[in-house]
Structures are given as C-alpha cells and as structure tokens.
Amino acid sequence: MYQRSRPASNFGCPVIKEEVIKRVNTAAKNIFFATGSSKLLPKSFKSLNDVVAALNDNPTYKVAIDGHTDNTGKPDKNQVLSEQEQVQ
Numbered sequence: 722m723y724q725r726s727r728p729a730s731n732f733g734c735p736v737i738k739e740e741v742i743k744r745v746n747t748a749a750k751n752i753f754f755a756t757g758s759s760k761l762l763p764k765s766f767k768s769l770n771d772v773v774a775a776l777n778d779n780p781t782y783k784v785a786i787d788g789h790t791d792n793t794g795k796p797d798k799n800q801v802l803s804e805q806e807q808v809q
Contacts, residue, residue, distance in 0.1 A: 737782060741775050745784070748772045757794060759805035 748768035755762055761769075776782055792799075 735781060738779070741779060741782070744775050745772055754802075757798075757802070759802055 748771045751768040752765045753762040754760060754765075772784075776784065794802075
C-alpha cells in the first residue's frame with residue numbers, strides 16, 4: 722500500500738485547504754434543531770448539503786461531529802438531546 726508522507730507540522734495528518742475549513746465552519750454555524758428536540762430544521766439543509774459537497778470534493782477528508790445544546794431546559798434532558806443530535 723502506497724502511503725504519502727504527511728507534514729510533521731500537522732501531526733502527520735493531511736493539510737486541509739483553508740477554503741474547505743471556512744465552508745465547513747460557516748455551515749456549522751447554520752445548523753439548527755427544533756427546541757427541545759433532536760430534529761433538524763429545514764433551514765439547516767443548505768448548510769449540511771454544502772458540507773456534503775465539500776466532503777465529496779475531498780474524499781480523503783474525515784470529519785468528527787460533536788453536538789451540544791443551549792442552556793434552555795433541564796441539564797439531564799439537554800445531555801440526551803446533545804447525544805441524539807450527533808447521530809442524526
């Protein structure tokens with residue numbers, strides 16, 4: 722198996738293009754869930770589709786998805802919602 726050397730400056734990981742980082746970060750700020758639910762709101766779809774396009778354009782990239790809730794509601798319910806949002 723051929724393996725390209727990775728830059729030590731990036732801990733051996735491939736360098737991600739700055740434009741892709743900006744696209745994904747912008748999209749991440751535009752993902753919305755219904756209050757008290759892990760259901761995505763339709764206004765999130767454009768941003769999520771942009772992330773899909775960025776990943777399709779760069780098939781070697783891998784992403785990690787984290788979720789969190791706002792401070793509305795009870796902490797124990799928010800924990801459950803946070804975990805559910807990651808698997809949507």
